[in-house]
Amino acid sequence: MKQSNILRIGCGAGFSGDRIEPAVVLLEKANLDYLVLECLAERTIALAQKRKVQDASRGYDPLLEKRMRLYLPLLKKNDTKLITNMGAANPIAAADKVIEIASELGIKIKVAAVTGDDVFDKINKEAIALETDEPLYKSGELISANAYLGADALLPALQSGADIIITGRVADPSLFVAPMVHQFGWDLNDYNLIGQATVIGHLMECAGQVTGGYFADPVKKQVQGMAQLGHPFVDIQANGDAMISKVEETGGVINLATAKEQLLYEVTNPYEYFTPDVIADFTKVQLQEIAKNCVLAKGGTGKTKPATLKVSVGYKAGFIGEGEISYAGANAFARAQLAGEILYERLHDDFPEMRIDYVGFNAIHRTTFGNVAAPYEVRLRVAAKASDAATAVRIGEEVEALYTNGPAGGGGARKYVNEVIGIVSVLIDRNSIQSSVTIHKS
Amino acid sequence: MKVKLYNIAHSRAGDKGNTSTLSLIPYNEKDYEWLCSIVTAERVKVHLKDIVEGQVTRYELPNIASLLFVCKLALLTGVTTSLASDTHGKALSYALLEMEIEDF
Structure with missing residues (x-):
């Protein structure tokens, strides 16, 4: 029985090539409200765009079929919704593919594809690139341009009652922020709440990286059972407090050390962590080890949302x-x-x-x-x-x-x-x- | 008596473009103030002189007793176009932990 006052989100993949079966374990054992699969690195979408140019029915994540055949029956059985950016350069073709697989398996589902991140026709080729300080066209032949969408782009999909939401480029934490906002009716302009939601998303988005993956050192940081590393799930309360945990008897560890490493991962300014939803502040976040393999995260804040979106x-x-x-x-x-x-x-x-x-x-x-x-x-x-x-x-x-x-x-x-x-x-x-x-x- | 940071703290490297982010997290939170006084941005810049061409900025996070070093021009142009073997600079966390400091 799922609890109505607590939202439970699992993260079953932290990159496109991530292990397949940790999500199966989450779906079978964790009683999730949502499963998130984050599968889109910065360059992945450009490579997917190349595949789409060669074949208009492609351009989504290469592991989509393999994952969906395994996950679809479990998603349906446990009434868990899926949110994933496996649409890559072609969310609509990905949605069609998921429907095709569901039909084969005799499963009735509703899939929502979120588009609008592809802005190749909208960008100004003379615009100055942030990295080079030169006009875009000087970098070379341009092949893709994708804006980072935020939680607001996912809300209509959630409101549609879809079982599966497939996106292209969305800021990684926003994949988690959206179901929280939808569940609790949070105001997207309540920047402290959205800042905390972003902290939760950031801690979760790399899946195994918060449960002892990419952490172990046989001398200083021993981790047990890494061959069966459990991926994380998080229980979120209506005030934003979040408890990160994993399925019992899976390998790995969640403790203050793993949570701290992941909180600071890829952060270039902890006072101002930019996403499309908010400029989040990580410097007041409190982490607390509540029980074995269970860390409480609270205190994330934020100020305003950026007026611009980043385009890769x-x-x-x-x-x-x-x-x-x-x-x-x-x-x-x-x-x-x-x-x-x-x-x-x-x-x-x-x-x-x-x-x-x-x-x-x-x-x-x-x-x-x-x-x-x-x-x-x-x-x-x-x-x-x-x-x-x-x-x-x-x-x-x-x-x-x-x-x-x-x-x-x-x-x-x-x-x-x-x-x-x-x-x-x-x-x-x-x-x-x-x-x-x-x-x-x- | 000198000791490697590896014995006192752990680290994870992240990348954004040509910037490398290196956390420094003492195993014992009581060592945080001591690390703050010793492991300055200037000292990290000198230690990583063959790796980091740009500025090193240090952020202090007393809330989680951790430091974060943000190192610009550190990844030979960045993950997509670097000729390095480790294009992300993922292994650079252990380069930071090679730093030797005076034990107290």
Whole structure:
């Protein structure tokens, strides 16, 4: 029996490639009012836009079908509503796909698709990008532009009584703020409440990152059962106080340490955390460990809502070619360095933007701290930018050719070429954005 | 006697564009004031000199006994176009924790 005075929201995915089954556990065991799946990183939507251009019926999250086949029967059985941004570049095609799967499974549902985030036709190509201080068009060929919608865009979908709400680009916390506002009838202009709702959304949006995922350290921060990590659910009261927890007997941990790490994650100013709903203040948030695996979060505040919305603009940024080869045993590092010198001599004239890293020594931090002993094995990694794929291929080919032309004992050569989609941002007047909701039924 | 931050605090890195955010959270909340006095923005900037090209801003959050360092020009242009292996700079949390400070 769901409680009428408490809203329970679970988060079953914190990025597109997240594990599939934690949401199943939430749906089976947590008696959720809402399940949220946050699956849309900044660049994901630009890649989805590319798929949509190739095929107008695509452009939604590649795991949509797989997830829906598993989740739909459980959503229906437990009367849980789903909110997800898996619509990516094509929420309407995603809604159609969900209806198709529901029909196959003999499940009667109502799906609402939220659109309006795609503003490619509205943006001014001369507008100055926040990152580059130059006009947008100078970054490269533009391929997508999506505004971050807020909770207000989701409310009509919630009011329609839809079982499933599928969006494109929506600010991650807003996926959580919307059902709270809908359930409790909060005023979107009550900025302290919306600030607290945003804190809750922010703590939840990365799913396993608040339950011990991306946290464990075998020496200092032990976490049990990570192979069966439980994803979080939150119980929210009408005053905004929130209790974050997870299903008993799942792996992971929720404590002050996990909650603090997640509260500050990706925050560039804790006094002013911008979303389309509010400029939230995290500096008065109180976290309290109430019981084992149960943290109370309250005290989030806010002031006003931004007059502008952020728009992520995707552009073609050329190609990256990469090559890797490993050395091990006596003088491994010296042999890897010799390989690096050879490649530099052969490539640097043609590839001004090139990196040579020694994996196992300095590839990840791009430097070392203190005295570091020479590693037993080292992997040389070379990466360079090129304007076209045919040129980028040469990086991997040159690394591979070290087999017969380079230092002794090189092994495990691999080569890659990837197209690069860059992202820059502009701000757009929020009044120029008109979101809408379409209803699809099985 | 010097000690690594790793022994006293934990950290998570986040990215926004070319900015890296690094939290610094003491295991024992009683160490917060001490960390505030020692781990200044200037000191983090010096420690991360090979990584962070821009300004380092420190935010103090006594409400959760934690510090937050916001490091500009830290990600070789950012996740989408960086040539680095770790394009997000996700592993940079452990670069901060390599800092050695005077134990008390």
